Amino acid sequence: MATHKLLLLPGDGIGPEVMAEVQRLIDWLNAQGIAKFETEQGLVGGSAYDAHKVSISEGDMAKATAADAVIFGAVGGPKWDSVPYEVRPEAGLLRLRKDLGLFANLRPAVCYPALAEASSLKRDVVEGLDIMIVRELTGGVYFGEPKTITDLGNGQKRAIDTQVYDTYEIERIGRVAFDLARKRRNKVTSMEKRNVMKSGVLWNEVMTAVHAREYKDVTLEHQLADSGGMNLVKAPKQFDVIVTDNLFGDMLSDIAAMLTGSLGMLPSASLGEVDSKTKKRRSLFEPVHGSAPDIAGQGLANPIAMISSFGMALRYSFDMGELADKVDAAIAAVLASGLRTADIKSEGATPASTSQMGEAILKEL
Amino acid sequence: MATHKLLLLPGDGIGPEVMAEVQRLIDWLNAQGIAKFETEQGLVGGSAYDAHKVSISEGDMAKATAADAVIFGAVGGPKWDSVPYEVRPEAGLLRLRKDLGLFANLRPAVCYPALAEASSLKRDVVEGLDIMIVRELTGGVYFGEPKTITDLGNGQKRAIDTQVYDTYEIERIGRVAFDLARKRRNKVTSMEKRNVMKSGVLWNEVMTAVHAREYKDVTLEHQLADSGGMNLVKAPKQFDVIVTDNLFGDMLSDIAAMLTGSLGMLPSASLGEVDSKTKKRRSLFEPVHGSAPDIAGQGLANPIAMISSFGMALRYSFDMGELADKVDAAIAAVLASGLRTADIKSEGATPASTSQMGEAILKEL
Ligand SMILES: CC(C)[C@H](C(=O)O)[C@@H](O)C(=O)O
Numbered sequence: 001m002a003t004h005k006l007l008l009l010p011g012d013g014i015g016p017e018v019m020a021e022v023q024r025l026i027d028w029l030n031a032q033g034i035a036k037f038e039t040e041q042g043l044v045g046g047s048a049y050d051a052h053k054v055s056i057s058e059g060d061m062a063k064a065t066a067a068d069a070v071i072f073g074a075v076g077g078p079k080w081d082s083v084p085y086e087v088r089p090e091a092g093l094l095r096l097r098k099d100l101g102l103f104a105n106l107r108p109a110v111c112y113p114a115l116a117e118a119s120s121l122k123r124d125v126v127e128g129l130d131i132m133i134v135r136e137l138t139g140g141v142y143f144g145e146p147k148t149i150t151d152l153g154n155g156q157k158r159a160i161d162t163q164v165y166d167t168y169e170i171e172r173i174g175r176v177a178f179d180l181a182r183k184r185r186n187k188v189t190s191m192e193k194r195n196v197m198k199s200g201v202l203w204n205e206v207m208t209a210v211h212a213r214e215y216k217d218v219t220l221e222h223q224l225a226d227s228g229g230m231n232l233v234k235a236p237k238q239f240d241v242i243v244t245d246n247l248f249g250d251m252l253s254d255i256a257a258m259l260t261g262s263l264g265m266l267p268s269a270s271l272g273e274v275d276s277k278t279k280k281r282r283s284l285f286e287p288v289h290g291s292a293p294d295i296a297g298q299g300l301a302n303p304i305a306m307i308s309s310f311g312m313a314l315r316y317s318f319d320m321g322e323l324a325d326k327v328d329a330a331i332a333a334v335l336a337s338g339l340r341t342a343d344i345k346s347e348g349a350t351p352a353s354t355s356q357m358g359e360a361i362l363k364e365l
Numbered sequence: 366m367a368t369h370k371l372l373l374l375p376g377d378g379i380g381p382e383v384m385a386e387v388q389r390l391i392d393w394l395n396a397q398g399i400a401k402f403e404t405e406q407g408l409v410g411g412s413a414y415d416a417h418k419v420s421i422s423e424g425d426m427a428k429a430t431a432a433d434a435v436i437f438g439a440v441g442g443p444k445w446d447s448v449p450y451e452v453r454p455e456a457g458l459l460r461l462r463k464d465l466g467l468f469a470n471l472r473p474a475v476c477y478p479a480l481a482e483a484s485s486l487k488r489d490v491v492e493g494l495d496i497m498i499v500r501e502l503t504g505g506v507y508f509g510e511p512k513t514i515t516d517l518g519n520g521q522k523r524a525i526d527t528q529v530y531d532t533y534e535i536e537r538i539g540r541v542a543f544d545l546a547r548k549r550r551n552k553v554t555s556m557e558k559r560n561v562m563k564s565g566v567l568w569n570e571v572m573t574a575v576h577a578r579e580y581k582d583v584t585l586e587h588q589l590a591d592s593g594g595m596n597l598v599k600a601p602k603q604f605d606v607i608v609t610d611n612l613f614g615d616m617l618s619d620i621a622a623m624l625t626g627s628l629g630m631l632p633s634a635s636l637g638e639v640d641s642k643t644k645k646r647r648s649l650f651e652p653v654h655g656s657a658p659d660i661a662g663q664g665l666a667n668p669i670a671m672i673s674s675f676g677m678a679l680r681y682s683f684d685m686g687e688l689a690d691k692v693d694a695a696i697a698a699v700l701a702s703g704l705r706t707a708d709i710k711s712e713g714a715t716p717a718s719t720s721q722m723g724e725a726i727l728k729e730l
Pocket residue numbers: 090093094250560561591
């Protein structure tokens with residue numbers, strides 16, 4: 001059996017608590033002989049700043065590069081609100097994405113039937129919702145240069161951020177979206193603001209070309225990002241796969257996540273290109289929720305998004321689709337049994353702490 | 366009585382139909398001697414392209430500059446999807462905003478009680494909702510240079526858009542937001558992505574400074590634009606005034622509009638700086654909805670957003686707040702009476718065409 005090397009980066013806030021539940025699952029898989037994972041731990045975000053005055057150390061970056069997959073918790077919190085920009089907690093995550101070349105961020109927005117009531121949207125609008133948002137993750141305004149604040153004198157400053165996209169960056173994220181659509185409901189909606197942004201014009205042109213050349217069997221549709229956002233709120237079930245740039249993807253995937261009423265349940269995968277020799281790709285898996293400093297350390301956090309992110313690692317990095325299905329089924333079964341962490345509590349449900357939820361999922365497995 | 370000069374730019378799609386109802390209202394106000402409006406008409410968007418191969422002619426720009434207020438319908442439609450980028454319909458609107466210096470876009474998102482059921486959100490989440498989104502409208506990624514597509518050879522192109530903000534641009538939009546909050550529920554939420562964008566860092570810094578210097582009596586809160594979007598969907602009533610940049614404002618105001626279930630009802634005002642001599646400010650008023658080419662020319666469009674935009678003109682450009690209140694009350698009364706255009710139809714309601722709705726509002730006045 002192949003040994004897989006994992007780097008666990010719990011991060012800040014509730015990160016360590018939810019990561020502990022993944023560690024528990026890994027230990028069990030190893031003990032049962034179902035898989036062979038070798039894990040290392042590292043620091044990222046505020047916890048790395050506290051230890052080394054950086055958002056991630058060179059040593060941990062090297063471990064991330066050497067690992068077969070990175071499992072990431074969450075970063076940030078008011079404690080680090082005034083640390084210098086370059087070493088703010090988020091910088092560690094952004095560096096991991098950029099340096100590992102993780103250009104494709106997969107964010108499923110699924111409404112668990114047992115939780116449809118938790119949504120602020122009407123049940124019939126969201127029940128059964130199953131969207132995959134494919135967000136470009138290493139380009140656009142997040143990384144473009146210049147990215148500066150200049151003092152103009154007279155009390156005036158000028159801030160500049162630059163949105164840059166090259167053809168190849170749009171092509172490769174397009175392919176990820178079309179490939180995923182083929183295994184789903186065969187429809188891709190591409191979102192940009194071509195009526196205002198040149199990057200939107202190029203985005204639209206390249207998506208159309210990739211589709212015409214390689215994916216004629218998939219339905220491609222274009223929406224402006226603002227009306228796309230409206231449609232997400234009005235009638236989200238019209239979507240299958242949505243592909244969009246880094247900044248629109250940030251906004252739209254968070255909104256889609258919120259629609260489901262299951263923010264504490266949603267995983268994400270960030271993938272690099274497939275190496276032509278090793279056939280492997282770099283990858284990082286993280287929950288969509290943040291570090292939730294207000295509830296950290298109290299055993300209140302929902303570990304499902306984190307466990308489900310590990311499930312995505314099994315599926316996308318280790319070709320263990322069947323095991324991933326079993327993890328998903330175990331989560332669904334535990335929810336159906338009525339067990340609930342505080343974020344998804346409801347009348348008549350059984351309250352559970354972070355570790356009780358993790359244990360229940362393991363038992364179900 | 367002072368004479369006020371209006372330029373009416375109906376634009377494309379349903380623009381002319383809904384503008385006709387404003388014209389009807391203006392004619393009546395003139396005939397009754399309640400006010401004295403002089404109106405001119407112009408072309409913008411696709412209709413200007415069809416006539417002159419531009420998105421707005423120099424002649425109409427001159428009229429807009431000379432007018433006391435511009436009343437704008439909507440632009441765009443599939444007919445002009447492949448006209449050159451520089452003369453696409455939206456370019457006319459963007460030029461009006463930029464050349465008239467309309468930096469402050471006010472977008473109220475109000476949920477009419479009679480329409481709460483039309484929202485995709487649960488009634489208790491949106492009933493009574495009353496948010497004012499203040500969007501910066503002449504800066505940011507919409508207008509920053511460079512804004513280019515370059516051919517790199519080898520089938521590769523590079524697209525660049527530039528987000529630029531100077532201190533004074535953030536200060537003046539901040540003041541608009543704080544001033545509005547003082548007449549409302551005294552709370553401003555500023556949204557940016559300071560964890561990723563330098564313009565977000567400056568935005569946050571300048572808002573904080575303006576607040577500390579001039580508006581200590583108003584509550585100021587900062588949210589990241591992605592979690593702000595989530596909060597809009599989850600619990601929108603937490604907001605009073607939201608102030609944000611051009612691109613985030615585009616996305617967030619559309620989402621807020623959709624929450625209310627009243628997209629066809631929502632107006633907007635775009636305001637310039639107050640001239641220190643004349644005490645006047647340039648202004649443009651337009652509905653939040655688009656040109657809806659699919660229903661154009663059939664008398665199906667809802668004229669309320671357009672009429673209500675004219676109501677904002679009365680309030681913000683002509684100091685006729687009382688008359689504006691009467692227009693708002695007439696709209697509410699007609700809705701309460703059960704009259705509905707197709708977009709807001711509901712069981713038991715009386716169906717109305719565009720002109721029947723316009724007439725009913727006038728009769729109520
Ligand atoms: C933490 C932050 C830098 C990050 C982003 O903006 O990408 C987060 O919001 C996300 O969506 O993963």
